[in-house]
Amino acid sequence: MFDDLKALPEDTILGVMARFRADPFADKVDLGVGVFRDEAGHTPVLDCVRDAESRLLTTQDTKSYVAPVGRAEFNTLVQELVLGKSHGALAQNRVRTIQAPGGCGALRLGAELIKAAASQVQVHVSDPTWGNHLPLLGGAGLKLARYPYYDAAAGHLCFDAMLQALDRCNAGDVVLLHACCHNPSGADLSPAQWNEVLAVLERRRLMPFVDLAYQGFGTGLEADAHGVRLLAEHLPEMLTAISFSKNFGLYRERVGALILLGAKPDRTDAMTSHVLQIARSIYSMPPDHGAAVAALILADAQQRQRWEQELERMRNRIQSMRRLLSATLRQKSGDGRFDFIESQCGMFSLLGLSPQQVVELRDKHHIYMVPDSRVNIAGITPRNAAYLADALLAVI
Ligand code: LMR
Numbered sequence: 001m002f003d004d005l006k007a008l009p010e011d012t013i014l015g016v017m018a019r020f021r022a023d024p025f026a027d028k029v030d031l032g033v034g035v036f037r038d039e040a041g042h043t044p045v046l047d048c049v050r051d052a053e054s055r056l057l058t059t060q061d062t063k064s065y066v067a068p069v070g071r072a073e074f075n076t077l078v079q080e081l082v083l084g085k086s087h088g089a090l091a092q093n094r095v096r097t098i099q100a101p102g103g104c105g106a107l108r109l110g111a112e113l114i115k116a117a118a119s120q121v122q123v124h125v126s127d128p129t130w131g132n133h134l135p136l137l138g139g140a141g142l143k144l145a146r147y148p149y150y151d152a153a154a155g156h157l158c159f160d161a162m163l164q165a166l167d168r169c170n171a172g173d174v175v176l177l178h179a180c181c182h183n184p185s186g187a188d189l190s191p192a193q194w195n196e197v198l199a200v201l202e203r204r205r206l207m208p209f210v211d212l213a214y215q216g217f218g219t220g221l222e223a224d225a226h227g228v229r230l231l232a233e234h235l236p237e238m239l240t241a242i243s244f245s246k247n248f249g250l251y252r253e254r255v256g257a258l259i260l261l262g263a264k265p266d267r268t269d270a271m272t273s274h275v276l277q278i279a280r281s282i283y284s285m286p287p288d289h290g291a292a293v294a295a296l297i298l299a300d301a302q303q304r305q306r307w308e309q310e311l312e313r314m315r316n317r318i319q320s321m322r323r324l325l326s327a328t329l330r331q332k333s334g335d336g337r338f339d340f341i342e343s344q345c346g347m348f349s350l351l352g353l354s355p356q357q358v359v360e361l362r363d364k365h366h367i368y369m370v371p372d373s374r375v376n377i378a379g380i381t382p383r384n385a386a387y388l389a390d391a392l393l394a395v396i
Pocket residue numbers: 013014032033034035130132183
């Protein structure tokens with residue numbers, strides 16, 4: 001059966017991770033895969049997570065199945081975190097949340113739901129976007145199209161071109177939006193721009209599918225959810241994929257959720273029934289451990305406050321590395337070409353380098369980034385910033 005099966009190329013981002021791990025150079029710099037790193041370059045387990053895990057270990061008395069929907073209390077806490085407790089859509093009983101195996105699982109569940117409901121629609125995805133969006137959505141058999149979002153050479157959004165492209169979409173089409181900390185560009189929509197996107201979604205009758213993978217990594221937990229809350233307030237239908245990989249540091253535990261918004265409560269129930277059947281047919285039930293940990297933290301006022309403090313520290317470290325790299329590059333080069341890094345937010349920025357320059361940085365300087373020159377800002381430390389700036393200026 002498999003005699004003629006051709007081996008596939010490695011995943012772009014995971015390939016960078018593997019190459020970095022294989023490099024024996026002591027002072028190598030990892031700006032590849034999107035994980036938070038502290039000043040020592042380590043991805044820590046949050047203190048609040050460690051405590052919740054110990055509590056779980058002593059109190060959990062069964063490993064019996066939960067359910068395809070996951071933990072009910074986790075789902076309630078997630079939708080309140082994302083939408084805010086008093087959101088109109090919650091009051092109207094139009095929201096249901098399904099725990100998923102990470103943000104990827106949530107995106108795939110949403111894609112399969114769209115496919116089941118309206119297989120002919122196109123899903124419009126930002127150009128550029130996170131490398132795994134295309135396989136996750138396209139793998140469900142959906143037709144994909146791109147809308148312009150960010151000009152990497154110029155270092156800013158192409159917002160007018162984005163609006164014009166969305167204005168040409170067919171009614172019923174889906175628009176994939178990044179809620180905050182756009183991956184890979186780090187360039188987010190302002191509140192005024194969210195209003196304009198909302199207007200075009202309403203006018204063209206388009207459904208948003210929002211990816212919220214970095215809540216709390218941009219400006220703060222509330223501000224980062226602004227776009228999601230705004231769209232959910234005004235639109236009849238919406239899907240939102242949530243990841244707790246970054247903000248809880250629970251990467252390998254695969255903690256995520258899909259939030260469904262339907263036009264009426266019975267419509268959301270119908271959507272939910274499909275998602276549950278899809279989940280059952282792919283993986284049956286989501287893993288429990290990470291969701292149990294997140295639920296313990298979110299439900300306990302003191303632990304939640306600790307989590308918010310730890311999250312704020314991660315966010316502040318990334319922002320300070322943005323300032324450091326911009327300032328170092330400005331000082332060494334004498335120009336402001338890389339000033340955009342400082343004004344962006346979240347884990348990533350696109351440096352606007354050619355693939356050859358990215359390879360040169362890797363082969364000559366042991367600096368690793370995604371081939372489109374996306375860098376994980378959390379990989380920068382006060383110790384490697386000057387080395388990185390020198391190497392960058394040497395290759396451009
Ligand atoms: C990233 O963008 O690097 C992360 O979200 C990890 C991944 O799965 O690609």
